[in-house]
Amino acid sequence: MSTSDGVLVRVKDVEKVFHRGSEEIHVLSGLNLEVPKGEFLALMGPSGSGKSTLLNLMGGLDRATNGTVEIGGERIDEMSDRQLAAWRARHVGLVFQFYNLLPVLTAERNVELPLLLTPLSKAERRQHVETALTAVGLNQRSRHYPRQLSGGEQQRVGIARAIITDPTILLCDEPTGDLDRKSGDEILGLLQALNREHGKTIVMVTHDPHASARAKRTVYLDKGQLFKEKPE
Amino acid sequence: MNWLSQIASVTWFGVCTIPRRKGSAIVATAGIAGVVVVFVGVLSIAQGFRKAVTSTGRDDIAIVLRDGANNEMSSGLGRDVARVVKDAPGVARENGAAVASAELFVIIDVPKRSTGTDANVPFRGVEAAAPTVRGNVTVTQGRMFERGRNEVIAGVAAAREFAGLDVGKTIKLGKTEWNVVGVFSAGGGVAESELWTDTTVLQQAYQRGDSYQSVYAQLVSPDKFQEFKDALTSNPQIKVKVVRQAEFYADQSTMTTNFITGIGTVIALMMALGALLGALNTMYNAVASRGREIATLRALGFGAAPVVCSVLIESLALALTGGVIGGLGAYLAFDGYGAATMNFQTWSQIAFAFAVTPKLLLNAILWAATIGLLGGLFPAIRAARLPIAAGLRET
Numbered sequence: 001m002s003t004s005d006g007v008l009v010r011v012k013d014v015e016k017v018f019h020r021g022s023e024e025i026h027v028l029s030g031l032n033l034e035v036p037k038g039e040f041l042a043l044m045g046p047s048g049s050g051k052s053t054l055l056n057l058m059g060g061l062d063r064a065t066n067g068t069v070e071i072g073g074e075r076i077d078e079m080s081d082r083q084l085a086a087w088r089a090r091h092v093g094l095v096f097q098f099y100n101l102l103p104v105l106t107a108e109r110n111v112e113l114p115l116l117l118t119p120l121s122k123a124e125r126r127q128h129v130e131t132a133l134t135a136v137g138l139n140q141r142s143r144h145y146p147r148q149l150s151g152g153e154q155q156r157v158g159i160a161r162a163i164i165t166d167p168t169i170l171l172c173d174e175p176t177g178d179l180d181r182k183s184g185d186e187i188l189g190l191l192q193a194l195n196r197e198h199g200k201t202i203v204m205v206t207h208d209p210h211a212s213a214r215a216k217r218t219v220y221l222d223k224g225q226l227f228k229e230k231p232e
Numbered sequence: 233m234n235w236l237s238q239i240a241s242v243t244w245f246g247v248c249t250i251p252r253r254k255g256s257a258i259v260a261t262a263g264i265a266g267v268v269v270v271f272v273g274v275l276s277i278a279q280g281f282r283k284a285v286t287s288t289g290r291d292d293i294a295i296v297l298r299d300g301a302n303n304e305m306s307s308g309l310g311r312d313v314a315r316v317v318k319d320a321p322g323v324a325r326e327n328g329a330a331v332a333s334a335e336l337f338v339i340i341d342v343p344k345r346s347t348g349t350d351a352n353v354p355f356r357g358v359e360a361a362a363p364t365v366r367g368n369v370t371v372t373q374g375r376m377f378e379r380g381r382n383e384v385i386a387g388v389a390a391a392r393e394f395a396g397l398d399v400g401k402t403i404k405l406g407k408t409e410w411n412v413v414g415v416f417s418a419g420g421g422v423a424e425s426e427l428w429t430d431t432t433v434l435q436q437a438y439q440r441g442d443s444y445q446s447v448y449a450q451l452v453s454p455d456k457f458q459e460f461k462d463a464l465t466s467n468p469q470i471k472v473k474v475v476r477q478a479e480f481y482a483d484q485s486t487m488t489t490n491f492i493t494g495i496g497t498v499i500a501l502m503m504a505l506g507a508l509l510g511a512l513n514t515m516y517n518a519v520a521s522r523g524r525e526i527a528t529l530r531a532l533g534f535g536a537a538p539v540v541c542s543v544l545i546e547s548l549a550l551a552l553t554g555g556v557i558g559g560l561g562a563y564l565a566f567d568g569y570g571a572a573t574m575n576f577q578t579w580s581q582i583a584f585a586f587a588v589t590p591k592l593l594l595n596a597i598l599w600a601a602t603i604g605l606l607g608g609l610f611p612a613i614r615a616a617r618l619p620i621a622a623g624l625r626e627t
């Protein structure tokens with residue numbers, strides 16, 4: 001899925017402008033980023049700097065105003081909405097700060113959701129769900145509803161849902177932002193294991209230096225640009 | 233996974249969230265149920281009315297009017313024509329005389345017992361065969377009028393409703409004093425709201441010479457109708473129209489049923505507008521309260537079309553639920569409900585029952601479905617257009 005030079009994500013000269021009334025908000029301006037396959041990248045920066053925006057562009061959830069986004073050799077900025085939806089289902093695993101589980105579904109049904117978009121049979125889906133829930137240590141709680149689970153447990157369900165289709169890239173937006181230190185550490189441990197043992201490429205937005213310390217590399221977003229060191 | 237199952241699961245997730253917003257869902261459903269109840273209720277009056285009016289008419293009685301006349305009022309027949317009609321083949325005979333009644337009527341004003349205000353009453357001149365031709369006419373009080381005298385008998389409905397129509401009293405109509413000598417019933421038929429007297433007396437009292445408006449003829453059997461009709465319409469000397477009594481009454485009721493249907497439709501339309509707003513509101517709420525969920529599903533790769541369909545299906549399901557509840561309610565409440573006290577002027581005392589027909593119910597359900605689809609359409613489009621990134625930011 002990666003190009004020959006081992007680069008999985010190539011974000012080039014990307015600009016993103018939001019319009020709020022007559023006001024133009026330049027969030028990203030000429031931003032460049034390359035993420036090699038197997039990377040665990042932490043993305044830091046002040047609130048409102050555009051971290052979520054950048055992550056959304058990489059996940060095909062939003063479109064850049066200018067510039068190109070190439071993932072696994074595919075120009076996702078050139079895809080139609082429908083192609084993009086199919087591409088997301090196949091290649092992207094998403095982990096959200098507030099988990100975004102469907103409250104009306106049990107843990108296992110939430111995890112199964114992305115598989116509903118694949119041709120897998122019911123039995124195969126059940127098998128995959130069990131594997132994913134075991135991987136996050138929650139197979140005992142599969143019949144519980146989100147409201148019956150703690151924040152940390154809900155985020156494990158979120159991670160299980162993100163990895164169930166074995167995506168090309170895992171995009172996490174402040175996955176520990178709503179958790180206490182202990183639960184957060186467990187989640188980070190999970191992500192680290194996914195990266196180390198399964199070679200998953202991960203991009204993680206975070207405010208927390210403890211979290212970024214678990215990543216292989218950290219970049220800082222400020223004033224529309226990326227920096228290798230935290231700008232003063 | 234194919235589209236259908238995508239639609240099915242997205243719809244299912246939506247439907248599962250209904251309990252969370254049951255207030256607005258119940259309001260929308262109840263609104264649509266209300267529309268259906270009113271729609272079915274009013275139109276069942278029209279149906280029931282038509283059924284009752286039609287069923288008082290018989291197949292073996294023919295009514296002869298002037299050619300081109302649609303009712304007795306606009307008809308006129310001379311004595312010679314009445315003669316030809318009575319002699320026509322197919323007419324039943326008793327002791328050599330035709331069982332037929334040549335009639336005319338005038339509309340008179342009589343004060344109502346309840347309010348004292350004048351209202352129209354048909355005052356009809358009839359011949360001896362009239363009770364037979366109408367079927368089950370019986371004098372329930374007093375006696376029959378005598379030929380050649382200024383005597384009237386009143387239908388029970390008319391006697392009940394109008395002042396001065398008591399046996400033994402005299403009543404001044406036009407320039408003439410009349411003795412009320414009896415009250416008659418006619419099996420709930422139209423005649424019960426009329427006054428009857430002898431044809432020739434009425435002709436004289438109202439200067440009608442020897443003209444009639446209609447001839448009611450008892451046929452030997454229903455299948456003699458065609459023969460009877462052909463004999464009259466092919467006769468070059470007269471120009472008449474021949475109809476069966478059943479058809480005649482059905483025709484007469486068309487205006488009233490159309491009127492009721494029209495009013496019912498207008499009321500139902502206005503209520504439908506209200507219900508539509510309710511449905512719109514509910515579905516906008518549904519979409520708004522599920523913004524993040526919908527965005528999450530889209531982010532995971534679910535398409536926009538299944539989202540549109542799911543909102544439409546949910547709206548349709550709520551509407552159909554309302555429609556079925558309303559239809560069932562209307563059926564239980566109205567079907568067969570007696571409405572003898574309904575007052576439609578000359579039809580005043582026709583006893584009839586509301587008739588909730590399957591076709592009526594089907595129409596009502598179609599209305600409900602239309603409201604549901606319209607109410608879901610714009611919210612569905614909004615749901616599909618919601619940008620994913622913005623939807624995910626919602627808390």
Ligand SMILES: Nc1ncnc2c1ncn2[C@@H]1O[C@H](COP(=O)(O)OP(=O)(O)OP(=O)(O)O)[C@@H](O)[C@H]1O
Pocket residue numbers: 018019020025027045046047048049050051052053054621622
């Ligand atoms: N849909 C939108 N319309 C208008 N402005 C937007 C939209 N999405 C984001 N923005 C603006 O773009 C800027 C960057 O937002 P973004 O969510 O990417 O920041 P962030 O770095 O993730 O912040 P935080 O750390 O608080 O999550 C903010 O100023 C935000 O208000």
Ligand SMILES: [Mg+2]
Pocket residue numbers: 051052053173
């Ligand atoms: Mg953010």
